Amino acid sequence: MPNKRSAYLTIDDSPCEHTEALADFLHERQIPALLFVRGAFMEQNPKAIEYAIQKGLVIGNHSYAHKPAGEMEPQEWADDLEKCDHLIDAAYARCDVDRPGKYYRFPYIDRGDGVRVERIFADGDTAEIVENNKTSILQQYLKDQGFTQPFKNMPAGYPSHAVDCLFTYTSGDWMLTDRHKGKWEYKSVEDLKRRIDEDENLQSKGPHVLLMHDQSDIHAEACALIDYFYQQGFEFLDF
Ligand SMILES: [Zn+2]
Secondary structure, three states, X not given: OOOOOEEEEEEEEEOOOOHHHHHHHHHHOOOOOEXXXXXXXXXXXXXXXXXXXXXXXXXXXXXXXXXXXXXOOHHHHHHHHHHHHHHHHHHHHHHOXXXXXXXXXXXXXXXXXXXXXXXXXXXXXXXXXXXXXXXXXXXXXXXXXXXXXXXXXXXXXXXXXXXXXXOOEEOOHHHHOOOOOOOOOOOOHHHHHHHXXXXXXXXXXXXXEEEEEOOHHHHHHHHHHHHHHHHOOOEEOOO
8 A cells, every 4th residue: 555645734815705615625525724814804704714613624823914024023023913813812712612723824934034935936946944033033932922833743854943834835826816827837727736746845755734825716726726636645634
């Protein structure tokens, strides 16, 4: 019996008008997922995240205003993070569910150094984690606030000393949003499936950390890509 490949599914920029449908889609397939929510979106649509919690999804903090940390002073960044965190705490409390842990993902994976890690992956390069005075301050803040990694098994090469959540593979689903479509090398779900087939790192057993998005204009595309991983025999791991 061949070893199954395994992955943690993380989904950014939740909620949108399809979040309930996404939660149902994942629940039907018994796929665990960690939704990184944007506080401003949660305020507009608080029921969606409550629904996701009730369907067993884990909620992580993806900031309130989704501004790149490289463009913010540490205090402004921390205030923004706190604003989102209060909303998450309140959503868990309304659902009467214990919050399983505190997880944070930087918008654009700009960890304070101005580098947008996801775009580097999109261009096919290996992402390098930059560490400087500012990124250290932000990491220390996260540690002091009790943020941790949600992964029980760390992927190979994952910087386990980082307190924020990174990923090992971005699906590139954002390239199919109205704003980006046609401007990048991958222009369709079929292109992005081919990219999954051709990715060298994904051939290993893992675990991998996949990055997808919960955005209204790519709901069907994101579901199709999650289904593709599922069909390829990936086992989705619990947090
Ligand atoms: Zn985002």
